[in-house]
Amino acid sequence: MSTTRDSLLAAAATAFDQNGYVRATIDDVCDLAGVTKGALYGHFSSKKALAVAVLDRQAQEWVRTREQLQQTHRSPLQVMVDLGYAVHRDHLVAQRLLFQSPICDDVADRQIAQWTWTNHELLRAAAFRGELLDGIDLGGCAEAMVAALVGAHLVSMAIGDADHVNARIAGMWRAWLPTLARPEVCAALRLAAPRVRPR
Template sequence: MTTRDGLLSAAAEAFDRDGYVRATIDDVCDLAGVTKGALYGHFSSKKALAVAVLDRQAQEWTRTRERLQRVHRSPLQVLVDLGHAVNEDRAVAQRLLFQAPICDDDVVDRQVAQWTSTVQELLRAAEYRGELRDGVDVEACADAVVAALVGVQLMSLAVEDPEGVARQVARLWRTWLPTLARPEVCASLRVEPPRRRR
């Protein structure tokens, strides 16, 4: 593991544990076992460190999407499972994105735009495969799905019940999929979170 990776892991732990405002550079350095000079050699500020944590999480979600696309033929099933994956890990990204000063910057807009683009791509792939109902407005649906998933994420910050969050995500898919997918496709999709391999 590189020093930068260690700093990102330590920052994620500190931000998750204490929140962005209360976590300090000293906390991150202590967790990473490095000096402030080493930290500032990689990141110019605590905010830059938080943005890098968010970027790393976005890369992880991209890898999750790629893995799901190797497992499932249906882009809609990939979308469902990706929605569960984003919420199941209850990642520090959820805490960071919606806390000032991060949420006061363009960071949230960039993250939400990436999510929306991913949903649009999966819906377009589903449209190409003939999985969507006729007349589905892909852009409008992508915006609405992302807004609903963000709402579940915000709710999860206040709820210490991961299974409850999973139920909410499944309820979201039960509501949305019949409006998006052809009936025969909808019937073939699993809306519950995938079972984890032991």
């Protein structure tokens, strides 16, 4: 059941997407949600608090996406590949807030740390299953892969080419995975973006 808080978060995501964090106003959010400023301030103390709540909700959805993918795929590496696409596909507003709005830098640090930890855990699971080559620095690889994924999104946004970010991510996976995974494992992975959302 939708609540006033849910409506405000949805409206804020729309306002930030359409106008950017700096230009979006509390009035924009209230108009989109169909509520008064008093109702908004009953839930959020400021525009920054509203933006942080939008990012926190997106982070929770990303965790649910990971859980769904783990139920769908046996290979932790396939989960990792698909999560790289899910960050772009499902969370465009969050990307703009994280990577373009300095006011949310503290949240960006937290979410990037979460992405790095998740990749590290997936690599550990892949190593346990015997999917990785010997001698892989799991922590270093997790950090480098997140940096590469963030870079792919930043480049796409900087040049106004967000529609082609999936091609950049696929290229990254084609370059990285043969250096990590055993050849027979790598050959079995789908490196292109999934066609449908995980259920």
